[in-house]
Amino acid sequence: MNRRDFFKIVTASGAAAASGGCQQATETILPLVVPNDQIVPGVASWYATVCRECPAGCGVIARNREGRVVKLEGNPDHPVNEGALCLRGQAALQGLYHPDRLSGPSVREAGGPAKPILWDAAEKLVAERIGALRAAGKGRAIAVVSQLETGNLGALLDRWIQALGARPRVTLEPFGYESIRAANKITFNRDAIPHYAFEDAEVVLSFGADFVETWLSNVNYTRTFTRMHSFRDGRAGTFIHVEPRQSLTAANADEWVRNVPGTEAMLALAILRVMVDEGAADKRFAEAVAQVDLKRAAEETGVGLPTIKRLAKVFAHAKPGLAIGGGVAVTGSNATQTQVAINLLNAAAGNVGKTVRFGPDSAYGKVTPHAEVAALARAMAGGEIEVLVLGGGVDPVFTLPSGLKFADALRKVALVVSFANLPDQTTELAHVSLPDTHWLESWGDYAPREGVLGLLQPTMAPIRDARPMGDTLLRIGRVALGAEEGKGPLPWPTFEQYLKAAWEPLVKGQLEAALRRGGLFGEVAPVAVTAKVTAGEPAPAKLEGDAGGLTLLAYPSLRFYDGRSAVSSWLQEAPDSITQAVWDAWVEVPEETAKKLGVAQGDMLAVKSPHGSLELPAYISPTLHPGTVAIPLGHRYSPYQRPRYVAADLRSLNPMALLPATADATSGGLAFMAVKVTLTKLGTRRPLAVLQATHDQDDRELARHVDLRAAREQALRGKGPAEAHVTMYDNQKYPGYRWGMSIDVDACVGCQACVVACQAENNVPVVGKASAAYGRQLHWMRLERWAEGSAAHPMNMFLPMLCQHCEVAPCEPVCPVYAAYRTDEGLNGQVYNRCVGTRYCGNNCPYHVRRFNWFQYEFPAPLEVQLNPDVTVRQLGVMEKCTMCIQRIVAGKDRARDEKRSVRDGDIVPACQQTCPTKAITFGNLKDDASEAAKLARSPRAYHVLDEIGTRPSVTYLKKVVREHA
């Protein structure tokens, strides 16, 4: 080809391309056939329901746009969470729109792959087997396992079981808190888990109860804890936490006491002994502590006599105090003893009835004790079970200890029916899969505590071919019984009809109002109890394995609970607040041990127990108790995440593989702390993606603190006059509003809920482990943890860091295309369609909050359905950052103009503020002196991060208040 021909072809094809490029793809727009008065295209509808990601049962309102849910928020009317939501609740949408969601019913021959089947055929298959067993009088060979269902689904399951003569239902919750119940039975003669009124306590003394993370009801207790603890609310109570590991809860304590694992009972009784000796407790408690030798206790707990005495003094003087315990990580063979000792502490200090309230008892009291789960496993292994029905939310192969050999037992069952709607380790062994609808697509109800009944309603139509478990079971039951619809013990055509019939006496015709509110919320009269004093011989927890080994602390993860939330990529990429690691699991090794083994962070270690072994990268911890190692529970990946986000390494991350089937003899609860393990260096590396390089501020004073006394003084008299800002610029004029934010570092507990809420609201993509390790994560908001003080007694501060919307913004003058600019309302705007991706702004931002789209990030189907239609999905080569939820500001102003008024304080709530369990974040108009944000910005505790560089941020932080004795 010569040069001319080349030009001819290029010009012709160029012309063709140019003319072709003018044609936009034809797009159709479909009107509704019949108008739906609940759907206005472009306007969101909200539906109240109940979060079922864990048994806490928080109220949720789901934002539905054009028929699909795009965002979840806490229901402000629900008494459990009062509008807040934790990160797992926020990320429930990732389960709803999960790319791996089962597309319909399937059957699997032993060892073969799952084959799709029609619903009728699948139901018939199960019904015939069940019917045959019932006809043969072998109903006891049918077993049903469900997650905690305190509402009508549980009642229906029990009816179904009764009608078919099956075994009593097993409610499987891996974290069952059996020891609290057993101890309450012993001390208070009441087999229940009470409600703990944190907000009324002056001192909270926690023995390993990780209430900021997973303990019983994390959002409720975090919120009420803040009320007693945060300086803002005028209480400034004291929080002391006893645990061998610095958990997130421990990091929030005024005093973290690092004890020898398994010695909590001894410590509690030693404290009681001091109280009795010093006359701070009634003489009748002397009986309980007669055998306690303080010196020995100090030695064995590793706490030290002066500390024990101080704790006793602080706790005894609280009016009232609150002692709690029972965190999963420290649940050993002596768990009930520990709880009894805690009960005695509460009784001796006069807290029972005040901060420990029986009556509004927790739903956890209805969990089947682990001992009965173990009995079922034994029956299965013995061939007694022929049909096993597994409800959604349970994954026993993953969540039960390997010592129980549940997978082997499951293989002995002739027919395993699973209702899970996502594949997991248990569904891999199931024969028939009948996917249940997601809770956001379902009818139902759930009572998280006595007096509170949350109602579930479908917030959208099912996205996959799934059917409600209740419907499927009703049909199967009728076929098995040979009964017709409307007759027999299971006459209801659908679960919805069963529910509505059951609700009618409660709602008395006011169903719509109850659904709108989110449930039926009442108060339950408190039940008075008297404490029985029992003498305890405090013994440390029994540990299996190599006596010279390290005690294994397998602790529940704030992000994944028992593993059921691990399917969410948002949660995998939300950093663990303490380690700041994303995606992978790790084994936390104390510094001393790491030195001895010669391991650095990211070195692979083999962790061995008599029951199994695990290979995990090391995380070197300066704070972990020497003589222990810690591994988070619940880490697993779903199929679509490999190799998209993490390497295709199929090694297990689950520490349950190391645990024996040891139970606490009294309560029947599983002992999570039951084994000593040995570590071996493997010589290979799997570096962790840790998003914060250091926790040492190095005098930069990013997160600041003030003594409680000084804070009180300043609150009373005001702070001395602040130095006037020297500037050569004119002050910016704000003709209308000036948006700003105040963040209370004293209230923030570092729970990451805001990070995930922001991701959900603003279409922030997931980047995966390799990119995150490279610093290419796209979170608009991050939670920095800064530690001061010694390694054994650190003081942690959590600093939510987001775009500071500086008045003199370093990002703006360096942008060559004016994509970054200052708005008239005090925001730093970022115009995506102008941005050409020079990244100068990101490099010039001292707060490091600008994020760059290094790739064209995907939202694997059907996750793209979740995208917020009010926010642009950014493309490759574009810079992005926090907008203070500009779409909500625009909507708020629009609403105000509809009502012919200006925006009022509280009209506009950004996603981070909305979900915050501690109300640490306040957004508002800084020009309005009466707005909450402006008031907080004037507080004596107020400061700006890096104020010395003169950026004049619109985000004001409030210093953490440090208790003197800590």
Add this chain to the structure above:
Amino acid sequence: MSGKAAVGALGVVLLAVLIFLAISSWSRQSSAADAKPSVQPINFPHSVHVGTYKMDCQYCHSEARRSEYAGLPSVERCMGCHKIAAADKPEIKKLAAYHADKKPIPWVRVNKLPEFTYFPHKAHIRANLKCQTCHGAVETMTTFGATTGPRVTNDLLYLVGLKPGGPPLSMGWCIECHREQNAAGKQAPLDCVTCHH
């Protein structure tokens, strides 16, 4: 003329065509929201509904006052009149067939703003803006967008600086109007992030 010269002339012509197409496509880009005539599943004449019968735009596009989108009438709403009115006409029979099958009518989209632009109809209706300000003289259109859209003649007119057909719905045009409104004492936002977020 030699063969070489012919090829050269052809090349020049092609280059000219290319430049014209590039500019015209660029000019279209700047008015990407322009109405584009398309073959619709039902030949719907706005001129009859708006022009002859003087129906209010929001009778059919009823979402405009409360939503970002103006919305389309449900098939049921069309049938509200057409069960009786003009029921014997062939185009109405097509409508009746969609209604009988309970199927939505697959209308072809005519107006579309770029996806990084947020345009709420609601705020503009609240400001008493007439639909025709942006959408052109709808009451005269037998096929919506046919006279205002990016056709070659319109492109040529644009090139020489004339403004044929309807408004270009370009950003400059929006801003111009907002400035005029502000000068008249109204509050029309000029902040980039109001529409681009």
